[in-house]
Amino acid sequence: MFPAFRSPRFLCSIGTLAATLAAWYVLTALTGIVAASRFPTPFDTWQALAQVVTVGYADGRLDQHIVQSVKLVLYGFATAAVTGVPLGLWMGYSARAQAFFNPIFLLLRPIPPLAWIPLAIVWLGLGDSAKVMVIWFAAFVPCVINSFAGVRNLDVPMLEAAEMLGLRRSRFVLEVMIPGALPMIFTGLRLSLQASWTTLVAGELIGSVKGLGHLLTQGSLDIYPAMIVVAMLTVALCGWLMTVALGQIERQLMPWRANR
Structure with a gap:
């Protein structure tokens, strides 16, 4: 079945x-x-999970922490995808766009996402917007790089066929460039999604009262290894589920790659 x-x-x-x-x-x-004081047993971890699910811990139950973190990741990831993918495609398609944006991008790319936390606080305060900004910056770079590479690595026969057919620019972009770059675009989206989750904990250090990063931080302050492991495993599970969902979207858009 x-x-x-x-x-x-x-x-x-x-x-x-x-x-x-x-x-x-x-x-x-x-x-x-x-030693259990350094790494909890499975039973201790189960007890910590039951505690945060039923009673709550770090100002909320587990479902509340998950909702807060998933919301931040989705906002940051979606913003990165909406801004990074078009920029990467444009840079790959237009030599002028590459000449204009590439120097700026090369200067900003080496800056770690965590280095933006002080500026995010100054610009946006301690609310969710600052956290989303930090996550956005972490997810933005893979989107741009892989979308750019997807355009630059288009098959030469495909480009020659489009030129022979005399496709207009709009048709070339919609029917040749974007479909041809989709595999690399989704590679960038997967990397961006992973970067969003890895940056989440640091992002939630900015005045958070709920979230998996806040749960993990509170567990470390209380020297509660079992709760730390619960938070880590929950982050891993949420990240995996979102990656699986992204893979389903990829298979719908590219059915010819479903068995890969």
């Missing part, structure tokens, strides 16, 4: 997760090689 669940790749993933959980249990709970 569900052939994907019987595929070797899926079974291998399940086996890896089971082996990791078993090693975690053996090292922490069974043998005590790793």
Whole structure:
């Protein structure tokens, strides 16, 4: 009924997760090689999860922390996609656009996203807008680079065929350039989504009262390793689910790559 669940790749993933959980249990709970004060046992982590789900921790329940973090990631990621992908396509298509934007982009690219936190606070205060700005900057760079590369790496026969057919500029962009660049565009979007989640914790240091980054920070201040692990695993799960959703969109737009 569900052939994907019987595929070797899926079974291998399940086996890896089971082996990791078993090693975690053996090292922490069974043998005590790793002290519980440094890394929690699976049971301690389960108790911390039950606490934050039912009673709450760090000014909110787990669902409230998740909603806040997902909202910030979506805002930052969507803004980066809307601004970064068109800029990358334009730079790849137009030599003038590349000549104008590339020097600015090369100057800004080496700056770590976390370095923008002080300016984000000065410009936008301690609200969500400052956090979204930091996430946007982290996600913006991969969008631009991969969209630019997607245009520059278009197949030469495809370009020659478009030239022979005498396609107008608008048709060339919509029917040749963008479809041809889609694989690299989605590669950039996946990298941008991952960058959004990795920057989330730092972004939520800016005056947060809820969010997974705030949950993790509060756990470290309270020296509560089990809650730290709960926050980390929740970030990993949310990031994975959003990546899977992005992959579904990619398969809908590029059905010829569905089996890759």
